[in-house]
Amino acid sequence: MNSISRMENQAVARTVLELDVNNHAGVMSHVVGLFSRRAYNVEGILVMPVGSGVTSRIWLLVNEDERLDQMVKQVEKLEDVLAVRRHGAEHEVFVRLEEFFL
Amino acid sequence: MSTQTPETLTGAQIVVRLLERQGIRTLAGIPGGAILPIYDALSKSALIHHVLARHEQGGGFMAQGMARATGTPAVCMASSGPGATNLLTAIADAKLDSIPLVAITGQVPRAMIGTDAFQEVDTYGLSIPITKHNFLVGSAEELLDVVPRAFQIAASGRPGPVLVDIPKDVQNQLVEVGEWPEPGGAAPVPPPAVELVAAAAAMINDAAKPILYLGGGVVHSGASEDAVALAEKAGLPTVMTLMALGAMAVDHPLSLGMLGMHGARCTNLALDECDLLIAVGARFDDRATGKVAGFCPQARIVHIDIDPSELDKIKTAHIGIAGDVRAVLQALLPSIETQRREVWLSRVGSLKEAYPLRMPGIDDPRTPYGLIRAVADCLDDQATITTDVGQHQMWVAQAYPLRRPRQWLTSGGLGTMGFGMPAAIGAALAEPDRTVVCFTGDGSILMNIQELVTAAEEQVNVKIVLMNNSSLGLVFQQQTMFYGERIYASKFKGMPDFVRVAEGFGMAAVDLDQESDPRAALAKALSAPGPMLIHVSIAIDEQVLPMVPPGAANKDMIGG
Numbered sequence: 001m002n003s004i005s006r007m008e009n010q011a012v013a014r015t016v017l018e019l020d021v022n023n024h025a026g027v028m029s030h031v032v033g034l035f036s037r038r039a040y041n042v043e044g045i046l047v048m049p050v051g052s053g054v055t056s057r058i059w060l061l062v063n064e065d066e067r068l069d070q071m072v073k074q075v076e077k078l079e080d081v082l083a084v085r086r087h088g089a090e091h092e093v094f095v096r097l098e099e100f101f102l
Numbered sequence: 103m104s105t106q107t108p109e110t111l112t113g114a115q116i117v118v119r120l121l122e123r124q125g126i127r128t129l130a131g132i133p134g135g136a137i138l139p140i141y142d143a144l145s146k147s148a149l150i151h152h153v154l155a156r157h158e159q160g161g162g163f164m165a166q167g168m169a170r171a172t173g174t175p176a177v178c179m180a181s182s183g184p185g186a187t188n189l190l191t192a193i194a195d196a197k198l199d200s201i202p203l204v205a206i207t208g209q210v211p212r213a214m215i216g217t218d219a220f221q222e223v224d225t226y227g228l229s230i231p232i233t234k235h236n237f238l239v240g241s242a243e244e245l246l247d248v249v250p251r252a253f254q255i256a257a258s259g260r261p262g263p264v265l266v267d268i269p270k271d272v273q274n275q276l277v278e279v280g281e282w283p284e285p286g287g288a289a290p291v292p293p294p295a296v297e298l299v300a301a302a303a304a305m306i307n308d309a310a311k312p313i314l315y316l317g318g319g320v321v322h323s324g325a326s327e328d329a330v331a332l333a334e335k336a337g338l339p340t341v342m343t344l345m346a347l348g349a350m351a352v353d354h355p356l357s358l359g360m361l362g363m364h365g366a367r368c369t370n371l372a373l374d375e376c377d378l379l380i381a382v383g384a385r386f387d388d389r390a391t392g393k394v395a396g397f398c399p400q401a402r403i404v405h406i407d408i409d410p411s412e413l414d415k416i417k418t419a420h421i422g423i424a425g426d427v428r429a430v431l432q433a434l435l436p437s438i439e440t441q442r443r444e445v446w447l448s449r450v451g452s453l454k455e456a457y458p459l460r461m462p463g464i465d466d467p468r469t470p471y472g473l474i475r476a477v478a479d480c481l482d483d484q485a486t487i488t489t490d491v492g493q494h495q496m497w498v499a500q501a502y503p504l505r506r507p508r509q510w511l512t513s514g515g516l517g518t519m520g521f522g523m524p525a526a527i528g529a530a531l532a533e534p535d536r537t538v539v540c541f542t543g544d545g546s547i548l549m550n551i552q553e554l555v556t557a558a559e560e561q562v563n564v565k566i567v568l569m570n571n572s573s574l575g576l577v578f579q580q581q582t583m584f585y586g587e588r589i590y591a592s593k594f595k596g597m598p599d600f601v602r603v604a605e606g607f608g609m610a611a612v613d614l615d616q617e618s619d620p621r622a623a624l625a626k627a628l629s630a631p632g633p634m635l636i637h638v639s640i641a642i643d644e645q646v647l648p649m650v651p652p653g654a655a656n657k658d659m660i661g662g
Contacts, residue, residue: 026226026238033230073411079235079255 013064014043014089019075020082023049023056027080031058034074040067044094055082061094108280113242114139114273117206120249122149124285126177128531130155130164134181136221137208139273141179153531153560156552158185160524162192163550166201167528170511171486173322175202175256176528182208183221186267187228191518193263194232198515199345200322202261204252205229209238211271225267234262242275246283253286260409261322291408294425294433302380302404302421303437306336309378311446313398314338315361318345318514319383319407325428326350326507329382332431337443338380339450341369343390344499345514346383351505358450359459362390363650364496367457370656372450373398381405383427386416387515396655406430460647460662461501467620470494470569470644474501476621477539477567480628486511486529486538490522490546493575496646498541520549523566527553530562537563537628544570544594551603557633558608564633566604571640572597579645583660584652593642604635611635 021027028047035042044061062068076084111119117140121129130153133141144152155161158180168176180189186207196203210219226238235255237248245268252264306312314336320329326349333340333356340350341361350357358369370392373379379401384390391397394416405412405419406427413422423430463469467476474497487502488511489495495512504510511529513521526540547568557564571578577592604611614636617623627636648662 026230026236029227029230037231070411070415077409077411 015062015064015068016087016089016091016093017060017062017072017075018085018087019058019060020050021056021058022080022082023053024080027056028058030078030080031060031075034071034078035062038067038071040071046093046097059093106280106282108278110276110278112139112143112273113239113245113268113275113277114143116242116245116277116279117249117268117273118143118147118150119282120245121177122147123282124250124253125174126150128153128168129177129179130161130528131179132156132158132161132181132185133179134185134208134221136182136210136270137179137185137206137268137273139270140206140208140268153527153556155524155556157550158188159192159520160550160553160556162189162203162205163195163521163524164528164531164553164556165203165205166192166196166521167488167511167525167530168532169196169201169203169528170525171508171529171532173202173324173508175204175253175261176532177204177206179206180208181221182210182225183223185221186223186225190228190232191516193229193265195513195516195518195521196263197232197234199513200261200318201263202256203263204256205263205265207265207267208273209267209269212240212269213271215269225265229265229267232263233265236265237267239266239268239272242272242277245272246279250283250286254289255286257286257288259289259291260319291426291429294423294430296433298421298423299430299433300437302406302423303434305378305402305404305421306380306434307439307441311376311449312336312338312378312380313373313376313401314340315343315379315381315384316340316346316349317343317382317384319427320346320349321507323383323408323426323428324507325383325431328428328431328435330354332435332438335435335440336438337441337447339372339447341365341373343384343387343514344512347499348504348507348509352503353505358454360499362392362656364500364646364648365656366459366500367648367659367662368450368453368459370650370659371453371457374657375449376401379403381407381419382431383407385412391416392650392656393654396657459500464501467614467624468638470497470640471501473567473569473638473640474498474541476624477628478503480625481537481539483509484536485509486526486533486536488512488522488526488529488538488540490540490542491517491519492543492546493571493579493644493646494541494543494546494569496576500646519546521546523547523557523564524550524553526564526566527557527560527562530564531560534563537565539628540564540566542566542568543575544568544572544597544600545574547600548598554604554607554609554635561632563631565628566633566635568600568635568637569640570597570600570637571642571644573642575642575644576646578642582645583649600635600637609633609635611637614638
């Protein structure tokens with residue numbers, strides 16, 4: 001990330017992934033492990049419990065490349081992942097956080 | 103849930119009861135401090151026979167042998183720390199070959215987790231990437247949910263290993279149990295999409311030069327008969343991966359045997375010409391495909407797999423069907439036209455004649471191929487064959503007349519030396535009426551040699567055929583072929599006397615080198631009851647041929 005300027009970074013096509021997951025210790029490890037073993041950098045991560053806290057929602061900001069479809073299929077296979085939704089980079093969840101990363 | 107009079111039980115007793123209810127009658131493992139409560143409870147079980155392995159990896163492979171022979175989840179156990187780390191290789195092996203395994207490990211008490219306690223290791227973290235799923239159990243009550251789920255996950259969809267890590271205080275925790283959960287079984291798989299099945303049938307009916315490509319999923323799904331029926335109805339020449347051997351009898355007229363790195367030339371050449379590849383429960387592994395761009399370059403692809411993430415992973419399929427391969431094949435069959443396919447089958451026949459698998463020495467039991475054939479001549483299709491990993495594995499894959507699904511148990515994906523003998527013990531424990539033959543090498547057997555004593559102790563019907571070339575043969579072969587004959591670290595200077603080693607472990611042994619009639623000695627050794635080691639020397643310069651050089655296309659084979 002440091003080697004790429006913010007401008008160049010904007011030029012890379014991005015995808016926002018929205019995951020519904022069971023909320024327990026270890027779920028994040030399962031999810032990010034799939035990315036790290038493939039040297040697929042996750043640019044942004046957000047997690048908060050939803051409702052009663054039985055489930056959580058994970059938002060991931062990732063670069064789009066040819067491995068993304070396979071990544072999504074692998075994430076869908078995880079036992080603790082209940083649903084995966086794909087959004088375009090225009091999704092505002094990370095945009096609204098930018099002020100904390102200036 | 104079934105309701106009974108409430109009982110107050112420890113977590114350990116709950117685990118044992120759930121295993122009994124699951125139908126587990128044999129399991130393998132090694133006790134240690136953090137799993138002693140479970141072992142104490144296990145000691146009171148009248149139903150479960152615990153097989154004491156001498157290394158946790160051996161125990162893991164024994165469980166794999168049971169699971170591979172039967173297709174149902176098997177169990178191994180280990181304590182925390184080194185017990186758990188020793189299990190990891192067997193678990194990773196099960197992951198890559200999609201074997202249903204439930205590994206139960208002891209963990210330090212919850213209050214000590216994260217303190218670097220004695221024999222503490224992050225078993226949960228270590229096992230994430232090599233399991234289908236894993237659990238760190240937080241309370242004895244959770245076990246009632248976790249244990250059946252572990253079996254359900256291991257058996258459902260694409261099978262795989264599940265690890266359940268249980269802290270010692272959870273094993274000792276008392277809870278009242280009123281209702282017992284149902285045992286965990288495979289969840290139903292959604293039926294395949296009708297329109298995709300119809301499109302696949304049309305593509306098969308229209309193809310001029312189709313080939314059926316069977317993978318391990320055909321064996322896992324119990325779809326061998328349906329696959330053979332499809333091949334026969336549509337007139338499909340059929341190739342098998344290492345994992346699928348036995349799905350179609352190797353001497354079936356439509357069989358082209360194993361494809362890939364050590365397949366016959368005719369097999370890889372036929373694939374090079376095909377216009378339609380029907381992949382069933384196969385994952386386009388690099389040892390099967392060679393250079394992917396050169397694999398079936400003219401073919402359209404129908405890919406059928408229970409795991410949607412396999413579709414389009416390596417090769418983009420023209421038609422990808424997610425589903426249980428048996429259900430898909432059964433849905434497909436009525437729409438398949440009966441075809442004699444004379445032109446293509448005659449072309450494949452002439453390739454077979456021109457480029458057959460050459461097996462020099464097949465009539466001489468002191469050569470690799472001849473020994474394998476001599477062993478096969480003493481047995482029928484009811485025998486189970488396991489191997490270790492290396493040259494002997496490839497020779498057996500090429501030369502043994504495999505004709506039955508689950509006849510062939512081998513470490514395919516991970517390629518783990520040390521797999522064969524403990525897996526054979528497990529297979530023999532699961533199916534005591536069969537003769538189980540383990541082909542191994544002098545490199546592989548030393549990686550789990552300690553399990554000889556387990557085989558002797560259990561008096562399993564395991565015959566170990568040790569092909570000894572005093573080297574790491576496949577490394578020696580690659581250094582010879584691709585590294586300018588710079589032989590390094592692949593020739594053993596010290597060599598144990600394996601006959602005395604076996605006898606020292608309490609197992610009968612015979613040295614075929616010393617026998618004037620090796621066939622007669624082999625027949626006698628294979629028919630004797632109980633475990634037996636059969637030692638045979640093999641020339642160090644014997645090679646597995648033909649061979650696709652690493653990185654090359656399958657049609658560019660060397661030798662053979």
